[in-house]
Amino acid sequence: MTDVLPGWRYINPTMKHDLIIVGGGVAGCAAAITARQRNLEALLIYSGGGALAKTRRIDNYPGFPQATGPELLEKLRSHARGMGTEFKSQLVRRVMPMGERFSVLADNDIYEARAVILATGTSRVKLLPGEEALVGQGVSYCATCDGMFYRGSEVIVVGAHEEAVEEANYLATLARVIYCLEKTHDTSALVENIQILAGKPQGFERRGDRIVLTTNQGEAEADGAFVLRPSVAMTQLMPEAAVENGAITVDKNLATSIPGAFAAGDILGPPLQAAKAAGEGTVAAISAASYLLKAPTW
Ligand SMILES: Cc1cc2nc3c(=O)[nH]c(=O)nc-3n(C[C@H](O)[C@H](O)[C@H](O)COP(=O)(O)OP(=O)(O)OC[C@H]3O[C@@H](n4cnc5c(N)ncnc54)[C@H](O)[C@@H]3O)c2cc1C
Known part of the structure; x- marks a missing residue:
């Protein structure tokens, strides 16, 4: 630009x-x-x-x-x-x-x-349970548009394809990132300080100021979440x-x-x-x- x-x-x-x-x-x-x-x-x-x-x-x-x-x-x-x-x-x-x-x-x-x-x-x-209600209220689809809002805080990235890895790496320059795979893909290019959350995502909910992502193996919470899918x-x-x-x-x-x-x-x-x-x-x-x-x- x-x-x-x-x-x-x-x-x-x-x-x-x-x-x-x-x-x-x-x-x-x-x-x-x-x-x-x-x-x-x-x-x-x-x-x-x-x-x-x-x-x-x-x-x-x-x-x-x-x-x-x-x-x-x-x-x-x-x-x-x-x-x-x-x-x-x-x-x-x-x-x-x-x-x-x-x-x-x-x-x-x-x-x-x-x-x-x-x-x-x-x-x-197919959206995750709780996702639609939180769009613009802590759940975003665009790291470029909304990443700066989370500078210095914590975000969850739900990735469904390899391009989400690049976006997560960008977000990791601004915030602490927890990465969860919605669909299996190669995550070897994720930068080291990104934490991988085990399990498949099951849904989002808000708890106070935090967004909670539940998986079939546990849960994680953060200040916001980015859901990055190929469509x-x-x-x-x-x-x-x-x-x-x-x-x-x-x-x-x-x-x-x-x-x-x-x-x-x-x-x-x-x-x-x-x-x-x-x-x-x-x-x-x-x-x-x-x-x-x-x-x-x-
Ligand atoms: C198997 C099958 C058989 C069918 N048979 C018939 C038939 O016999 N007769 C009939 O009249 N109709 C039939 N249809 C329906 C017909 O194909 C659709 O009604 C028609 O194609 C709809 O046109 P559209 O432009 O709205 O959507 P589409 O043709 O689906 O085009 C959508 C476009 O948007 C693009 N797009 C979507 N999201 C994004 C995004 N985020 N960013 C950029 N681009 C995006 C897609 O790549 C695509 O180019 C059939 C459909 C199917 C699947």
């Missing part, structure tokens, strides 16, 4: 966008195509193929009889790219509403946008947005409860259908374009 222009403190100008679309499936690509048609400068960030990549054959997507999921996905992405959408392959960990703009943390990069469209499909992340549940992505029955709440323009944030596709719940996701992506992009006409510019 560079301090390139006066007033742009930590974000490189190339990382500021009118619109960021999170998700590169049907909904995200449809949103990108329409956003470009509306002349919006759009960045699409995706991590993996989503539901389409797992779909052997789709018979009911209009105009593409008997397409395989990967074929359809490739057509959608190349259409969106051809319209001038910038693509980045990164895991978005957090979309933070910051008043008239959004900060989007993807891997360890921070992008900024005036509007966002969430199109991350269905969430298959992000919809409720973790932007916890500020209203949710009902496990799906993000939107109005008929697909606007969420956060001004400037829109959502489309399977993230909105059933029916989980590709054509519905495409239509919603289109509507969300048109709504974002209308919103941006009235929103403050950079």
Whole structure:
């Protein structure tokens, strides 16, 4: 990140966008195509193929009889790219509403946008008991965003993949770290002063000012906890947005409860259908374009 222009403190100008679309499936690509048609400068960030990549054959997507999921996905992405959408392959960990703009943390990069469209499909992340209630109340998903709050204190890291090791090592430069494996992975790169907590995590609870993690072999307590998984549940992505029955709440323009944030596709719940996701992506992009006409510019 560079301090390139006066007033742009930590974000490189190339990382500021009118619109960021999170998700590169049907909904995200449809949103990108329409956003470009509306002349919006759009960045699409995706991590993996989503539901389409797992779909052997789709018979009911209009105009593409008997397409395989990967074929359809490739057509959608190349259409969106051809319209001038910038693509980045990164895991978005957090979309933070910051008043008239959004900060989007993807891997360890921070992008900024005036509007966002969430199109991350269905969430298959199984949260630990007690985890959701403590999000923002001692449980965090982003070492880069929240690590500094724990300088000089103690944190628990629940790691589900090897990349969590790097994040834990970063946290160990700020705080005492206790590491617990949610899924088996190589922890040989953990720095020496990190303590490994035995057993599989079973759940979180708050005791006074402390967060307690119970495993099937004991428990540990600390001032905060970081849960670092390779995918992000919809409720973790932007916890500020209203949710009902496990799906993000939107109005008929697909606007969420956060001004400037829109959502489309399977993230909105059933029916989980590709054509519905495409239509919603289109509507969300048109709504974002209308919103941006009235929103403050950079
Ligand atoms: C086996 C199977 C068969 C199906 N058959 C049919 C069918 O016959 N007909 C039909 O209409 N539908 C079918 N579907 C459903 C259809 O595939 C989905 O409804 C459609 O793909 C939803 O599109 P989407 O863009 O909302 O989500 P997805 O296509 O799942 O795309 C989500 C995108 O978000 C990305 N993503 C998620 N989290 C993050 C993150 N944190 N950071 C960055 N990127 C992220 C993913 O990598 C992906 O690119 C089927 C689905 C499956 C699994």
